[in-house]
Amino acid sequence: MSTTQPILQVKDISKHFGGLIAVDRVSLEVYPGEVVGLLGDNGAGKSTLIKLISGVHHPDGGQIVLDGHEVSFSSPLEARRQGIETIYQDLALCENLDAPANIFLGREPIRRFLGLLNVLNRAYMLTESRQVLDQLDIKIPNLRRPIRLMSGGQRQAVAIARAVYWNARLMIMDEPTAALGIPEQQKVLQLVRTLRERGVPVIIISHNLQDVFAVADRIIVMRRGRKAGERSIKATNDNEIVSMMVGAEQEE
Ligand SMILES: Nc1ncnc2c1ncn2[C@@H]1O[C@H](COP(=O)(O)OP(=O)(O)OP(=O)(O)O)[C@@H](O)[C@H]1O
Ligand SMILES: [Mg+2]
Numbered sequence: 001m002s003t004t005q006p007i008l009q010v011k012d013i014s015k016h017f018g019g020l021i022a023v024d025r026v027s028l029e030v031y032p033g034e035v036v037g038l039l040g041d042n043g044a045g046k047s048t049l050i051k052l053i054s055g056v057h058h059p060d061g062g063q064i065v066l067d068g069h070e071v072s073f074s075s076p077l078e079a080r081r082q083g084i085e086t087i088y089q090d091l092a093l094c095e096n097l098d099a100p101a102n103i104f105l106g107r108e109p110i111r112r113f114l115g116l117l118n119v120l121n122r123a124y125m126l127t128e129s130r131q132v133l134d135q136l137d138i139k140i141p142n143l144r145r146p147i148r149l150m151s152g153g154q155r156q157a158v159a160i161a162r163a164v165y166w167n168a169r170l171m172i173m174d175e176p177t178a179a180l181g182i183p184e185q186q187k188v189l190q191l192v193r194t195l196r197e198r199g200v201p202v203i204i205i206s207h208n209l210q211d212v213f214a215v216a217d218r219i220i221v222m223r224r225g226r227k228a229g230e231r232s233i234k235a236t237n238d239n240e241i242v243s244m245m246v247g248a249e250q251e252e
Contacts, residue, residue, distance in 0.1 A: 004031055006029040006065075007030055007032055007066065007067060007170055008028075008029065008053070008065070008066055008169075008170055008201070009029050009065040010052075010062065010063070010064055010065075011027050011062055011064075011065065012025045012027055012061065012063070013025070013026050013027070013049070013059045013062030013063070013064065014059060014061040015052055015057055015060055016060050021225050022045045022048040022225055023049050023059075024045075024224075024226045025061075025062065025226070026049055026062075026222070026225075026226065026227045028227065030170060032199055033196050033197075033200075034196065034202075034217045035195075035196050035201070035215050035217050036201070036202070036203045036204070036216060036218050036220060037204055037205075037206065037213075037215075037218070037219040037220070037233075038219075038220050039205075039206070039209070039221050039245060040221055040223055040228070041223065041245050041246065044222040044224060044225070045224070045225040045226075046174070046205045046222055047088075047174055049222065050172050050174055050203065051088075052064070054073070054076055054079045054084050055073030055075050055076045055077075055078055055079035056088075058072075066082060066083070066084070066169065066170075067169065080106065081106070082169070083166075083167070083168050083170060084172065085159070085163035085166070085170070086171075086172040087160075087172070087173045088174050094147065095146065095147050095148035096146050096148065097146060098143060098144050099145075099147065099161075100122070100126050100128075100129035101125065102147055102158055102159075103128075103129045103158065103162045103165055104129075105162075109121040109124050109125065111124070126143060128165065129165075132161045132165045135164075136157070136160065136161055136164060136191060136194060138161060140154055140158070151180075152184060153180050153184025153188060156173075156177075156180070156184075157188070157191060163195065163200065164194075164195070164198065164200070168200055169200070169201075170200070170201055170203070171200055171201070171203070172202075172203045172204075173192070173202065173205065174205045175205055175206060175207070176188050176192075176206070177206060178206070178207070185211065189215050196215075204216065209238050209241060209242070213233060213238070216233055218231065218232050219236065219241055221244040223245060223246075223247055228244045228245070229244045
């Protein structure tokens with residue numbers, strides 16, 4: 001894998017909240033078509049790290065390089081426009097909008113009405129959304145329903161469909177399966193595999209080691225804001241990862 005160019009390179013990135021160092025000089029790479037599991041105990045800095053990558057927080061130091069170019073996002077929308085799609089643990093989709101509106105959020109198609117007014121092209125949004133959802137085998141019976149009335153799994157699926165529709169360069173998922181029932185968890189993991197098959201790399205944060213071992217190619221472990229280590233799935237096991245999470249192994 002080292003011969004291909006990484007899609008994402010994070011170099012020595014840091015973030016402080018007052019006196020607290022939430023992310024401390026973390027570096028990582030993500031290559032095309034790989035799923036990277038990001039693990040660590042509560043408060044290890046996982047969510048803060050991905051919020052630095054997705055434009056929610058601005059880093060205090062370090063660099064983010066996307067497709068070989070250094071980037072600096074002023075907002076999550078800007079990160080999305082540059083191909084970084086994120087499903088946040090604590091910031092979901094727009095609850096009051098339906099699935100098509102969420103898929104097109106910030107990138108709505110406009111049509112001329114009576115040759116004068118610019119209006120949203122809802123019919124186009126609906127057809128396109130239905131097509132991408134069908135393509136991914138995602139079943140949402142009534143696409144006009146607001147997101148807030150959907151199940152957790154359906155919401156995740158809509159966010160994944162958005163990433164596929166807009167040809168995301170990178171998909172980031174923070175605890176995507178935490179609030180889901182078992183069939184929905186399986187569906188989301190299946191969609192993660194679909195993304196990988198389409199060449200879209202995924203960073204997935206999860207407390208569920210089983211899920212991570214089921215989908216990830218590589219695991220990065222964080223502990224107290226720092227990267228505690230990194231392993232290929234084939235070269236590690238639960239015990240080693242847990243030891244890295246709690247700090248029972250020697251630091252790298
Ligand atoms: N907006 C914020 N303001 C102040 N402190 C914050 C903020 N966000 C996170 N922190 C702190 O930064 C540290 C890392 O938090 P973060 O949410 O990144 O951890 P995490 O690894 O995602 O944990 P969890 O597994 O519980 O989601 C914690 O000590 C947290 O309290
Ligand atoms: Mg978190």
